[in-house]
Amino acid sequence: MTPKLLGVSTLRHDLLASFVVFLVAIPLSLGIAVASGAPIAAGLIAAIVGGIVAGLVGGSPLQVSGPAAGLTVIVAELVQTYGWRATCTITLLGGLLQIALGASRVARAALAVSPAVVHGMLAGVGLVLVLAQAHVVLGGSPQQSALDNLRELPGQILDPSTHPALLGGITVLALLAWSRLPRGGGRFGTALRLVPGPLPAIALATLTAWSLGWTAPRVDLPDSLLGGWQAPVMPHGTPHAIVGAVVSVGLVAAVESLLCGVAVDRRRPAGVPRADLDRDLLGQGAANAVSGLLGGLPVAGVIVRSTANVEAGARTRASTVLHGVWVLVLALLCGPVIEQVPLAALAALLMVLGFRLMDTARVRDLRHHREAPAYFATLAGVVVLGLGEGVLLGIGIMAVLALRRLTRLSVRAEQLVPVSGDEPGPPRWHVVVEGTLTFLGVPKLTRLLQSVPQGASVDLDLDVDFMDHAAFDAVHQWRLAHERQGGRVDIDEVHETWYEGAVTGDMSSPPKxxxxxxxxxxxxxxxxxxxxxxxxxxxxxxxxxxxxxxxxxxxxxxxxxxxxxxxxxxQKPEHLFITCVDSRVVPNIITASGPGDLFINRNVGNMVPRHGSRTPDDSVAATVEYATSVLDIRTITICGHSNCGAMAALLAGGTEVEHLEGLTRWLRHGNQSLARFLATEHTDEPPLTRLCKINVMQQLDNLLTYPWLRERVEAGEIELVGLYLDLKTANVQVLDRPAGTFVPVPDEVTL
Known part of the structure; x- marks a missing residue:
């Protein structure tokens, strides 16, 4: 009976998730088709094929495939250059290329493309989308290039079409308002969370246009989904250009799908198998081949739909396949409804999507790794030159940055001051060489070595991970010349023995x-x-x-x-540190302390039972007594942390742990924290975060319920400190007790 019940439960989750993804896919598929200059039906065909074919064959069970915004620029250029039927042939051939790559088991090689280039490409595509669809929202038509769209935009803004512009504004406002609606508890709140924002936004714009009779271009579907279908034709052009187009579609779609698969794999629920990237590439290739044959857009794994699928509770690939089935049913039975959708509303939806592709948080992350130049170069290249050229430009910039890092060399020298009482002798110099020592660093190294006075005693530290022959020859010849002139050179190789090996002729690599x-x-x-x-x-x-x-x-x-x-x-510790038993909290790491510094008490929820509590527990009190009376500790710290399981159990009323008798009794010591939480005003912080912080404040107050400790605190003999560790950022905040808030730890301690 258990397997059957498990199967029913899984199907229920997948069925609900498939409806959620279906609601996300419909407006995005229509909008991407419009932005690509393809027939409207091509977006629906791609969504159906991506869901069913890629869902059945692919190697990432929860990834949802369909028409992707990242391919919009490529498809638009292909449609303008070769025509739609030839573009379908390129899509089909790109799918076959993906199948060949998947069969060759080279999927992970695509992940070698730097995220800086990938995110720069997506940001560039987002900007191109915004510039093109802004014209549609204002009642005009997009130009052939992003620069032309930018040049014509001021005139379009000064002379907009009223009804399309209003419908676009309604769509954007509805999307923003939906994202800010409170998601309360209960069935209504749960149902509200499951409805994706694009659906009510498009529905509101469509209802407004229909009820008020506004004139605005609308979706134009054929009489049947495959009505007027014609076989794809070979594109007319040079073989070089056609092969480049096929490779562009195949590789860009492959990289986007693989990155999406990796991202979804990191968020997969327990029990869901890992993604097989090679099989996933086979599935994407099969979907693109079928989509191109049937007259659909190129297909790729889409992070928006995949994330919605995971968050909606999908368990198996059945959710992905079912979402494609629902799109097919809608396209066959609800064509007249779809034809009421204004194109301006779809364009506004794509503008919002384009802005989201330009994620500024990515720039901050890349700046830390000094990869922002590749991001901005790719973005500018995609907008000015085109998608393929922009990606190649970004890859070239990353290659230059990588070469620069590989050849980075630090050389410094200092004269050692003789210690008082030493016998006078030749001057001593200390020279340190760090990094990768190649011919590129020889001029810099030689210039510094020549500044060392003749006859000096030199300690040369070679902390290098590689030394080529040109660098060895420069160091060795300088050493010989310096020693001939009466100096002395001692060479110390900190890690690898590149110099010694070159001198002795033994260049065999030691076992690594x-x-x-x-x-x-x-x-x-x-x-x-x-x-x-x-x-x-x-x-x-x-x-x-x-x-x-x-x-x-x-x-x-x-x-x-x-x-x-x-x-x-x-032992002579200086601090009593009371914190949670959570394995992610390591007191000596977050305080940069060593053996003998902290006297630590760990318990569930970093709690201190109140003096005279009806649930007696003397373990914490005994620790405090010994620390203050025997060890003469003058500081007591309570350190809480985010996502504390004990606080989550308190919020849930203890129902999840009621079968654990000892833990249930212990959690009663947190009742004061819970009461204080309920009595305080709500803030923008999540409830669990707020309770975790309030618990630290309450436990400090619980310490003061011990009369002997309170007297020493009021006399200034003992200081109480509150800390809060945010696990996600690894940052620690300190409690400002008068203000009742946690603030960043100051850069300097004021004495």
Missing amino acids: KSPPARWWAPWANRRRRQEAELDGPEVSPSALLLAGVREYHGRTAPLVRPIMAELSME
């Missing part, structure tokens, strides 16, 4: 070991190295623990042994 992981990194980040160490694919928890101990003995123990020897007979 996996680079040591950061000591603070989770085991999961180091599992591959530890699995290799244990010579097996499976690592038991105890073996993983012992592998970590061995790493500690080999790397960390020798460094902390002097400190531990000093602390072995007595």
